[in-house]
Amino acid sequence: MTTPIARFAAVDRVDVDASLSAVELARGDRYLRLEDRASYRAAHLLVRACAAELLGCAPATLTVAQRCEVCGARDHGRPHLEEHPGVHVSLSHTRGHVAAAAAWTPCGVDVERLRPIAPPPLALSPAESRWLAAQDDPAAFLRLWVRKEALVKAGFARPDRLAEVDALEVVPDADVADWSDDEAVGALVVRPAVATPTRRAARLTHRRRQG
Numbered sequence: 493m494t495t496p497i498a499r500f501a502a503v504d505r506v507d508v509d510a511s512l513s514a515v516e517l518a519r520g521d522r523y524l525r526l527e528d529r530a531s532y533r534a535a536h537l538l539v540r541a542c543a544a545e546l547l548g549c550a551p552a553t554l555t556v557a558q559r560c561e562v563c564g565a566r567d568h569g570r571p572h573l574e575e576h577p578g579v580h581v582s583l584s585h586t587r588g589h590v591a592a593a594a595a596w597t598p599c600g601v602d603v604e605r606l607r608p609i610a611p612p613p614l615a616l617s618p619a620e621s622r623w624l625a626a627q628d629d630p631a632a633f634l635r636l637w638v639r640k641e642a643l644v645k646a647g648f649a650r651p652d653r654l655a656e657v658d659a660l661e662v663v664p665d666a667d668v669a670d671w672s673d674d675e676a677v678g679a680l681v682v683r684p685a686v687a688t689p690t691r692r693a694a695r696l697t698h699r700r701r702q703g
């Protein structure tokens with residue numbers, strides 16, 4: 493069992509020797525803006541790169557497939573690798589930036605480009621609301637939000653009950669990383685192999701990461 497592999501990158505820095513499936517190409521082409529198509533493709537390539545590094549194989553040997561748990565469609569929903577069903581993968585794209593992860597336990601990544609955005613009603617826990625009120629950084633909500641989305645994708649929270657999970661609390665031994673640069677923020681959550689009680693997470697910080 494190797495350690496999880498995760499990456500956060502600007503779209504123009506993603507260079508992976510692999511191609512997308514016909515389903516992925518068709519889905520990507522449905523984005524109207526070229527930047528959004530490029531972001532979609534980069535995320536789907538980056539997740540191959542992460543999984544290839546985890547597995548010690550070439551990215552071009554991996555097929556990324558998706559299946560929606562709600563409607564059953566194959567062009568969206570939780571991603572998986574057709575060749576390696578035991579590997580957990582996650583990917584996210586926003587205009588200009590992408591994130592991806594591959595691990596042997598459930599994992600989640602989320603990325604959002606920095607922009608003014610107000611918290612959706614009922615999305616924050618009381619502790620998160622207090623934390624946010626004490627921040628003077630305009631990106632504070634998005635930094636909290638990407639961690640929350642990553643927690644949902646890693647299976648720590650239900651998407652319809654976001655206020656019940658506190659993104660400032662995570663499971664010990666879970667891998668939690670916060671990414672940011674001048675244009676986007678992202679977060680990674682990887683479940684530990686064995687569940688343990690919750691404790692206060694590392695503080696949300698402005699750690700810069702390249703690549």
Ligand SMILES: [Zn+2]
Pocket residue numbers: 560561562563564565568569
């Ligand atoms: Zn669906």
